[in-house]
Amino acid sequence: MIPRVLSIAGTDPTGGAGIHADLKSIGALGGYGMAVVTALVAQNTQGVRAVHVPPVEFLTEQLEAVSDDVRIDAVKLGMLHSAPLIAVVSDWLSRTRPPIIVLDPVMVATSGDALIDRRATDAIRDLCTRVDLITPNIPELAVLAGATPATTWDEAVVQATGLASSSGTTVLLKGGHLPSDDCPDAIVTASGTTTIVGRRVPTSTTHGTGCSLSSAMATLAASGLSWPDALVRAKAWLVGAIEHGESLHVGHGNGPVDHFHELRPHLPGAGWCDGVWALTNDVRARVDECEFIRGLQDGSLDQARFRWYLAQDALYLADYSRVLARASALAPTITEQAFWAQCAQNALTTETQLHRSYLDGAVHEPGVTTLAYTNHLHAVAGTGAYAEIVAALLPCFWLYADLGRRMVSSDHAAHPYHDWLRTYADPAFDEATRTAIAITDRAAQDAGIEQRARMRAGFERSMRHELDFFLAPTRRS
Numbered sequence: 406m407i408p409r410v411l412s413i414a415g416t417d418p419t420g421g422a423g424i425h426a427d428l429k430s431i432g433a434l435g436g437y438g439m440a441v442v443t444a445l446v447a448q449n450t451q452g453v454r455a456v457h458v459p460p461v462e463f464l465t466e467q468l469e470a471v472s473d474d475v476r477i478d479a480v481k482l483g484m485l486h487s488a489p490l491i492a493v494v495s496d497w498l499s500r501t502r503p504p505i506i507v508l509d510p511v512m513v514a515t516s517g518d519a520l521i522d523r524r525a526t527d528a529i530r531d532l533c534t535r536v537d538l539i540t541p542n543i544p545e546l547a548v549l550a551g552a553t554p555a556t557t558w559d560e561a562v563v564q565a566t567g568l569a570s571s572s573g574t575t576v577l578l579k580g581g582h583l584p585s586d587d588c589p590d591a592i593v594t595a596s597g598t599t600t601i602v603g604r605r606v607p608t609s610t611t612h613g614t615g616c617s618l619s620s621a622m623a624t625l626a627a628s629g630l631s632w633p634d635a636l637v638r639a640k641a642w643l644v645g646a647i648e649h650g651e652s653l654h655v656g657h658g659n660g661p662v663d664h665f666h667e668l669r670p671h672l673p674g675a676g677w678c679d680g681v682w683a684l685t686n687d688v689r690a691r692v693d694e695c696e697f698i699r700g701l702q703d704g705s706l707d708q709a710r711f712r713w714y715l716a717q718d719a720l721y722l723a724d725y726s727r728v729l730a731r732a733s734a735l736a737p738t739i740t741e742q743a744f745w746a747q748c749a750q751n752a753l754t755t756e757t758q759l760h761r762s763y764l765d766g767a768v769h770e771p772g773v774t775t776l777a778y779t780n781h782l783h784a785v786a787g788t789g790a791y792a793e794i795v796a797a798l799l800p801c802f803w804l805y806a807d808l809g810r811r812m813v814s815s816d817h818a819a820h821p822y823h824d825w826l827r828t829y830a831d832p833a834f835d836e837a838t839r840t841a842i843a844i845t846d847r848a849a850q851d852a853g854i855e856q857r858a859r860m861r862a863g864f865e866r867s868m869r870h871e872l873d874f875f876l877a878p879t880r881r882s
């Protein structure tokens with residue numbers, strides 16, 4: 406039988422928490438999801454902006470529309486914003502008596518914003534006595550236990566045991582908020598504790614984890630699993646969802662988890678590069694605005710500044726070529742090895758030839774900006790894996806191809822920077838950039854979460870060095 410699970414909760418228009426997370430979790434664990442909305446929340450991965458609570462009579466209408474028609478196997482209770490809403494839900498629960506009720510006593514969002522009003526806390530405490538499982542996080546447990554937030558797992562177990570005794574129900578104690586390297590959870594009753602160990606994923610994509618876990622527990626219990634067995638399954642699923650959250654590229658704050666990661670092993674992990682490219686939009690907007698780029702485009706750039714830039718760029722390219730050669734040395738296939746070797750060669754010939762035609766072979770010293778960028782690339786090449794090296798190399802391809810494509814409309818045969826503009830608008834350069842992106846996407850797909858975090862850091866750092874490189878000619882540093 407497919408369990409019919411009803412979430413009674415608030416909304417999250419970005420789809421990561423509240424009823425949206427609940428419906429995804431219920432579906433991911435094999436249930437049929439339904440939802441009654443308690444509150445409309447204008448929120449995203451960065452925080453809560455506003456909460457609108459429809460009249461309580463309408464909450465009753467929604468609840469009855471479901472229970473008049475559908476046999477409900479489990480209910481998950483999420484954000485219950487105020488005491489009158491809790492009274493309506495409580496009354497409906499007494500009348501319909503669903504076989505399984507899980508209460509996630511949502512009080513504060515991961516962003517730190519309050520999600521219930523103060524008077525609702527007492528009503529939640531009362532509701533705890535009427536459900537089968539309560540899933541508080543550490544701060545919520547402290548409120549319900551009338552204590553200060555636990556700072557150790559043992560202290561949290563004591564508080565959870567007290568809550569289980571006083572409410573006469575089972576508590577799912579969650580270790581997410583404790584400052585430890587692991588991330589245990591436990592099923593706690595007045596008579597004992599079953600701890601399920603878990604590893605902590607080093608990520609900020611944890612928006613909606615509490616919502617997701619509680620609805621997963623409701624679904625698994627409705628499928629016949631005991632609370633400890635349900636927790637073992639839910640936790641294995643959730644840790645994977647947390648690990649895959651970053652590849653969704655949703656939002657700039659605490660991103661959501663990937664509820665359906667178990668459905669996707671067959672799909673290519675395309676899109677990693679698009680995600681990090683979008684994360685650097687602000688840096689590239691500053692590149693577009695800088696005096697150097699504007700002058701290059703309309704031809705008004707001072708020739709001396711351009712020559713200074715080219716001298717630095719020639720020095721940069723000599724080092725860039727060495728790092729491209731390192732990517733070639735580490736490439737997993739002959740095709741990729743040949744691609745990077747060709748790029749290393751191109752950096753030394755085509756582009757430095759262009760420079761020689763402007764620079765008359767004069768010798769120059771690298772500026773601090775040039776050194777900072779090449780030091781970064783050499784550092785990645787020295788210690789990083791292939792995936793990290795290609796991610797750090799990519800901004801130089803992509804930014805120039807993007808600029809070349811957009812600036813070509815200003816080019817003409819008599820443009821003072823015609824050669825420069827033509828080089829980067831060359832379709833062959835665009836093609837090489839697309840290959841570099843495809844290689845980096847594939848490398849990201851094979852990388853683990855920590856390596857992807859390093860790839861992202863290296864990509865972002867290279868992009869900031871690109872911006873500095875365009876700012877440097879104006880400062881001559």
Ligand SMILES: Nc1ncnc2c1ncn2[C@@H]1O[C@H](COP(=O)(O)OP(=O)(O)O)[C@@H](O)[C@H]1O
Binds near residue numbers: 589
């Ligand atoms: N970084 C993380 N790595 C692995 N599991 C985590 C991480 N953060 C939270 N969890 C798990 O997510 C679930 C929700 O935990 P928690 O953050 O404590 O609650 P809430 O989301 O309600 O604040 C728990 O199972 C917890 O162990």
Ligand SMILES: Cc1ncc(COP(=O)(O)O)c(N)n1
Binds near residue numbers: 415511614615616
């Ligand atoms: C509508 C709603 N309900 C709950 C949460 C808590 O989210 P989390 O699971 O991250 O604590 C939220 N942000 N929004």
